Amino acid sequence: MAWLKRVLRLSNLRGFSALLALVLAIPFSWKGLTGFFTWLSPFLMLNSIFSLKSFVWLNSIAFLILVIVLFRKRWFCHHICPVGWSCDKVSGFSKAKTFTYSRIPDIGRWLVILSLAAAVVGIPLFMVLDPMAIFNGFFTILSGKLSPAAIISLSGFPVLLLIHLFFPGIWCAKLCPLGGLQLLIADLKIWFIRFFRKENIEPAAITSGRRYFIMSGIGLMAGLTIPRVLKLPSENILLPPAAIEPVLFNSLCCRCGNCSRACPTGIIIPNTDFVNVLAWMTPRISFKSGYCLETCNLCSQVCPSGAITLFDVKAKDQLFIGTAEIHLENCLLLNNKECVRCKESCKFDALEFVAEENILNVTPVVNTKKCVGCGACEVICPANCIAIKPLQI
Amino acid sequence: MKRRDFVSKVLITGGALSLGIGCQRKIEPVSGGEQKTTVLLSKAEGRTIKEPEKQIPVLAETDVLVIGGGPAGTAAAIAASRTGAETYLVERYNHLGGLWTGGLVLPLLSTHAVDKQKRRKQVIFGIGGEMSKRLADLGMSIHEINPVVDPEAAKYVLEEMIREAGVKMLYHTWGTNVIMDGNVIKGVFIESKSGRMAILAKVVIDCTGDGDIFNLAGDKYDVMNYAIGLVHRLGNTDRVNTKKNGYVRMNLGDPTPIPGVNWVNMWGKEDQNALDVRNLSKLQMDYRKEIWESVQKIRQVPGHEEVFLLDTASQLGVRMSRILDGEYRLTLEDTMTYKTFNDVIGISGAWTTIMYKGKKIPTAERPLWQIPYRSLLPRKTDNLLVAGRCFCFERELVEDTRIIGTCLVTGHGAGAAAGLAVKERENTRNLNTEKLKLILKQQGAWLG
DSSP states (O other): HHHHHHHOGGGGGHHHHHHHHHHHOOOOOOGGGGTTGGGOOOOHHHHHHHHHHHHHHHHHHHHHHHHHHSSSSSSSHHHHHHHHHHHHHHHHHOOTOOOEEEEEEOOHHHHHHHHHHHHHSSSOSGGGGGGGHOOOOOOOOSSSSOOOOHHHHHHHHHHHHHHHHHHHHIHHHHHHHHHHHHHHHHHHHHHHHHHHHHHOOOOGGGGHHHHHHHHHHHHHHHHHHHHOOOOOOOOOOOOOTTTTOOHHHHHHHOOHHHHHHOOOOOOOOEEEOOOOOGGGTTTTEOOSSSOOTOOOOOOHHOOOOSOOBBGGGGGGGGOOOOEEEEEEGGOOOOGTTTTTTTHHHHHTTTTTEEESSTTTEEEEETTTTTTTOOOOOHHHHHOEEEEEEEEOO | OOHHHHHHHHHHHHHHHHHHHHTOOOOOOOOOOOOOOOOOOOTTOOOOOOOOOOOOOOOEEEEEEEEOOOOHHHHHHHHHHHHHEEEEEEEESSSSGGTTTOOOOOOOOOOOOOOTSSSSEEEHHHHHHHHHHHHHTTTTTEEEHHHOOOHHHHHHHHHOOOOTTTTTEEEOOOOEEEEETEEEEEEEEEETTTTEEEEEEEEEOOSSOHHHHHHHHTTOOEEOOOOOOEEEEEOOGOOOOTSSSOOOOOOOEEEOOSSOOOOEEOEEEEETTTTTTHHHHHHHHHHHHHHHHHHHHHHTTTOOTEEEEEOOOOSSSOOOOOOOOOOOOOOHHHTTTTTOTEEEEEEOOOSSSSSEEEEEEEEOOBBBEHHHHHHGSSSSSSEHHHHHHEESBBBGGGGHSSSSHHHHHHHHOOOOOOOOHHTTTTGGGGOOHHHHHHHHHHHTTOOO
16 A cells, blocks of 8 residues: 555645646546636636626635645645646756756746736736646647647647756746746735734745835736727627627636637637737637537636636527628528528527518528527528628627 | 624625625526417307217228328328238329329439448338339439429329229328227228218328328327428420520529429418418418419519419428327437337438537438337327328427428338238237338338
């Protein structure tokens, strides 16, 4: 049993955790759990809660981790983080083992301050740098046929590992915002103890309050100004159901790819249009491989940032992705063919057959109030004459 | 702990909890009140009158009685007669083939499908295949896959096959009531110019399409309202002068084996009750008027002067009405997964694209599917078989079950089963399915 004890030693926990994260990230049949590790990240959780001023119950897991971190410094890094584990393993191969970064500032910590301060008043800034999002995002390349641009963009995790061959340990020590958040919590703890207990402990270990103040100020200014400066180019993009308004969506989305991997019909793919750089790699909908199932809310269940709001399956008739547009030239029904596939496929009763002047010319007409743009008719139409168009805002 | 501390802690916890619940994020459905629709009955609706009892002459005592001479009924009668059983076929119009011929729904759909090796091939053989082949030999069918036939040729071929098989034919006759002994059907009352008569039979096959017989026998069913249309044919479609000044291309339907004659399908009004004769009559009149006006409009378009309305179908295009609640309900999944049945009576194909599990499956990739004998068996009535568009299946499958090809397959299966039941002096429910499959194979059916 000695080997079992050795295996189960707490120091090995991170290896198991990394394995579990890998298994969960690869989209198997239990898609509701894909990217579960993104829910463990307090950085994503705080940004999400700060910008949306609301939460979902799964956020409490990250909150629990935050509480643990309060008592055990960098507990997440030491025992959970799959990225940290892999970076450490890769760093082991590096020849530059004695590299130290004492002259580099704690970038991660400042990223957190900036991001959270901006999130409170407007949009979070650095969601994409969360290690859990980077880790899970990489495995999205397994979810379907993606463009080369998308695959390159999703390769943050291997790039990170590559960097560690030359600069071992740099991510965890200096860059990681999740690590920075934990350092911040530790600082906060000392500050609290000093303030309430009037005890003077480790005065040297703490960063000066003035820097925090300045950084928070910059973050607040950024959060207030950036959304006003951003003018969205008119895009032809279909967002997943229950996606929040585009400016916040683009910055809140952490590009973890959970929704793409969870989608049972594989219609959520990363956006690689060059129209709007800020929307790069955010999820968008393409009805090539299927339609948005009326019985599914997986994308909203797995979204750790709340960019896709959690919704009830029964509420799907209010969640508009777009609206169907029928090009009647090729419509089989209008050519007296026995085809009503669009109406059959519509689960929202949004298609009507109207006989305008003569019963021989029955025309399919979309009821735009009922049509949520689920894409079922676009997918099924044998003549390919239906397309879902984004709603005009 | 002091009381004040306790109270303040409870307050804080409660406040935090309520704040927390208030901030929870989820989009919930809007609960809307369901509207109730009240059906207004006309004054005469509730009134009834008793029909006087009387003695009914027995026209015949036979082995197999088939009610309805559509594709299913004709195939059933031929199959039963070929097993050696004495067979009567009762048809309300003056022709065989039902909607295929009289309804002018000319394409024999779903003749082909994809097998497990992903090869698209012909699946409908047996009596249906024989009909199709004889029509092709006469030069009265076009296209190899899903052939379009000439209605008069089909009426002739079907009648010839009935004659050759020795089926006793009763045209202009309705099956009006069932003769029951407990749960066993013993025959059917018929109504014609000769008045009311009875035919006693060992096995009755309900090929009415609307399931009139199993309804009368007291079996359960679903009613499916669907669109009802009326097909018409246009003549001189080859004499359209496209070079004439002001010519605009008009929709003249699809070609038939007769040059210059096109058939024009009509989807018609949605959600129609096919079991209400007043509704059917109204639709018939409305549609005929609309067709006439539409053809007049076409004739006014330059170049189309010689096009004329050849005929409107003598049968209204009822797509669906009753669906039997049988011993086995065939599902869309069965048809999409090559499900095999021990009691398979036939294999049908696919003619349209369909949505399956959120994915589009084009016609050319759709698998062939087996039909089990149990889906032709009503749950309650013994010695009654159901073939044609009203056998037991799930609604998602309706596009494939209501069409001519599948009707021919179920008809053939039911006829052979009835013949076997008579031969073996066996209840239809306890039939030896191995023997049934043997008979079907001897009659040329393909069972995979």
